Amino acid sequence: MKPYAGISVSVSHASNKTILNFAASLLAAALLLGTAAAQTTVLYSFNDTTGLINLPKGALVADAAGNFYGAAPATGNGGGGGIFELTPPTTKGGHWTESTLYEFTGGADGGYEGCCILYGDLIMDASGNLYGTTPGGGSGNGVVFELSPPTVSSGSWTETVLYPFTNGSYGVAPTSTLLFDKSGNLYGTASGGGTGGGGTVFQLTPPTTSGGKWTEAVIHNFDTDAQFPTAAVTLTGTGAMYGTAGFGGTNFGGIIYKLTPPTVSGESWTETIIESFSDGGTGPDSPQGSLLLSKGTLYGTSEFGGAYGWGSVFKLF
Numbered sequence: 001m002k003p004y005a006g007i008s009v010s011v012s013h014a015s016n017k018t019i020l021n022f023a024a025s026l027l028a029a030a031l032l033l034g035t036a037a038a039q040t041t042v043l044y045s046f047n048d049t050t051g052l053i054n055l056p057k058g059a060l061v062a063d064a065a066g067n068f069y070g071a072a073p074a075t076g077n078g079g080g081g082g083i084f085e086l087t088p089p090t091t092k093g094g095h096w097t098e099s100t101l102y103e104f105t106g107g108a109d110g111g112y113e114g115c116c117i118l119y120g121d122l123i124m125d126a127s128g129n130l131y132g133t134t135p136g137g138g139s140g141n142g143v144v145f146e147l148s149p150p151t152v153s154s155g156s157w158t159e160t161v162l163y164p165f166t167n168g169s170y171g172v173a174p175t176s177t178l179l180f181d182k183s184g185n186l187y188g189t190a191s192g193g194g195t196g197g198g199g200t201v202f203q204l205t206p207p208t209t210s211g212g213k214w215t216e217a218v219i220h221n222f223d224t225d226a227q228f229p230t231a232a233v234t235l236t237g238t239g240a241m242y243g244t245a246g247f248g249g250t251n252f253g254g255i256i257y258k259l260t261p262p263t264v265s266g267e268s269w270t271e272t273i274i275e276s277f278s279d280g281g282t283g284p285d286s287p288q289g290s291l292l293l294s295k296g297t298l299y300g301t302s303e304f305g306g307a308y309g310w311g312s313v314f315k316l317f
Contacts, residue, residue, distance in 0.1 A: 043086060043096040044086055044095075044096050044098050046072065046098075048074075052075065052100065053072040053074065053075050053081065053082035053083075053084055053100055053103065054072055054074050054075070055072055055073060055074040056070050056071065056072040056084070057071065057072070057073060058070060058071055058120065058121040058122070058177075059121040059122075060086075061121070061122050061123065061124050061130070063124065063128055066088050067085055067086065067087050067088070068085065068086040069083065069084070069085050069086075069101075069122055069124070069130055070083070070084055070086075070122065071083055071084075071112075071121075071122055071132060072084060073112030074112070075103055080103075080104035080105055080106030080107075080110065080111025080112050080134070080136065080137055081103075081104050081111060081112035081134070082100055082101070082102055082103040082104060083100075083101045083102045083122070083130065083132075083147055083157075084098055084099065084100050084101060085098070085099045085101050086098055086099075087099065101147060101157040102147055102157055102159050104134060104137060104159075105137070106136060106137050107137060108137070108138060108139075108161065108164070109137060109138075109143070109145070109159055109161060110134035110136070110137035110138055110142065110143035110145050110159075110161060110164075111134055111136045111137035112134055112135065112136060120132060120133050120174075120175060120176045120177030120178065120188070120232060121177040122177075123177065123178055123179075123180070125180070128148075128149050129146055129147065129148045129149070130146070130147040130148075131144070131145070131146050131147075131162075131178050131186065132144075132145060132147075132177075132178065133145070133174040133175060133176065133177075133178065133188060134174075135173040135174060135175050135191070136173070138161065138164030138165060138166070139164050139165065139166040141164070141165035141166065141167075141168060141171070141172040141173065141193065142164075142165050142172060142173050142174045142190070143161045143162075143163065143164045143165065143174075144161070144162045144163045144174060144178065144186065144188065144204060144214075145159055145160065145161050145162060146159070146160045146162050147159050147160075148160065162186075162204060162214045163204055163214050163216050165190065165193070168193040168194075169193065169194060169195050169218075170190075170193065170194070170200065170202065170216060170218055171189075171190025171192070171193040171194050171199060171200035171202055171218065172190055172191075172192045172193035173190060173191045173192050173193070174188055174189065174190045174191070174202075175189070175190075175191045175230045176188045176189040176229070176230060176231055176232045176233075176290075177231075177232040177290070178232070179232055179233060179235055181235060181239070184206050185203055185204065185205050185206070186203070186204040186206075186214075187201070187202070187203055187204075187219075187232075187233055187235070187241065188201075188202055188204075188232065188233075189201050189202070189229040189230065189231065189232070189233065189243065190202060190229075191228055191229060191230050192228070194218065194221040194222060194223075195218075195221045195223070196221045196222055196223025196224070197223070197227075198221070198222030198223050198225075198226065198227035198228065198229075198245075198248065199221075199222045199227060199228055199229045199245070200218045200219075200220065200221055200222065200229075201218070201219045201220040201229065201233060201241075201243065201259060202216055202217065202218055202219060203216070203217045203219050204216050205217070219259055219269045220257075220259055220269060220271050222245055222248075224248075225245075225248065225249065225255065225257070225271065225273060226245035226246075226247065226248035226249045226254060226255040226257070226273075227245060227246075227247045227248040228245060228246050228247045228248075228288075229243060229244065229245040229246075230246065230288050231243065231244050231288060231289050231290040231291075232290045233259070233290075234290060234291045234292070234293050234298075236293065239261045240258060240259060240260045240261065241258070241259050242256065242257070242258050242259075242274070242291050242293065242298060243256075243257055243259070243290075243291065244256055244257075244287040244288060244289065244290070244291060244300060245257065245287075246286045246287060246288035246303065247286065249273070249276035249277065250276045251276045251277060251278040251279060252278070252279035253276070253277035253278045253279040253280070253281070253283075253284070253285040253286060253302075253304075253305065254276075254277050254285070254286045254287050254288070254302070255273050255274075255275060255276050255277065255287075256273070256274040256275040256277075256287065256291070256298065256300070256316060257271055257272065257273055257274060258271070258272045258274055259271055259272075260272065274298075274316060275316055277302065277305065278305075280304075280305075281305060282305065282306065282307055282309075283305055283306075283312070283314075284300075284302035284305045284306070284312045284314045285302050285303070285304040285305030285306075285312075286302055286303040286304045286305070287300050287301065287302045287303075287314075288302075288303055289301045296317070297315055297316065297317055298315065298316040298317075299313070299314070299315045299316075300313070300314055300315075300316075301313050301314070302314060
């Protein structure tokens with residue numbers, strides 16, 4: 001038998017069948033490990049050349065043509081971050097092409113205020129418009145924006161501020177990924193502000209006429225219940241939603257909450273605290289990500305807690 005990876009087997013008797021089988025198993029395992037190794041390919045490398053966006057964060061979103069879109073909260077010219085597109089090569093083995101679709105100024109249009117502030121991923125509608133949040137810019141408290149593709153070939157993308165957080169009582173520093181419901185309303189969280197100072201869950205309702213303004217409504221103000229909601233809410237088929245707040249709660253380790261819409265128009269949403277986590281325990285502590293709802297069970301992550309204190313993955317029935 002031919003040696004492989006330092007294994008040499010000599011067979012002279014039928015009784016050595018066990019040895020042969022063992023060696024064959026080792027060979028199969030070695031071949032499997034060799035072929036199963038992951039391969040990483042860099043599609044595009046960002047740099048800090050003046051005028052280029054860099055330090056990308058968050059997930060990518062793809063269109064039907066296979067183009068990728070993402071956000072980068074820093075720019076080489078010191079601006080407020082930007083939105084980029086990666087276009088696949090036209091020939092096999094070619095290079096992906098990066099295009100900067102929009103650079104935030106940090107002014108009325110919005111901005112990321114540097115590379116280290118949390119923010120949400122982009123989402124895309126059926127028409128190819130991109131939506132997102134910036135924790136800075138606008139009137140200083142952040143914005144919800146829409147980025148629309150050009151209407152003519154080689155035209156520019158257009159950024160529209162759907163809502164500037166002008167008043168701290170409505171929330172400040174929106175950081176979550178946005179979520180559409182079936183009626184076209186957008187939902188998200190602001191990590192601070194609100195009447196209680198602990199952040200808000202907000203709803204943006206689209207205008208009824210073309211060119212009109214979106215309307216913001218605060219669904220919930222965080223106060224003594226918890227603080228600092230940063231993640232997107234999880235919408236259910238009934239219109240209720242689940243979410244996380246990473247700090248506070250009765251046990252100071254953050255909460256899992258449910259918001260139920262009113263049965264009568266104009267009334268308030270109802271908050272129910274599903275779980276209040278303990279600060280410093282072996283259970284989940286400081287949940288700050290979005291929740292996954294699957295077959296009536298909620299799944300999520302906590303930044304701290306767990307058996308070793310370095311975080312956990314949990315489920316709630």
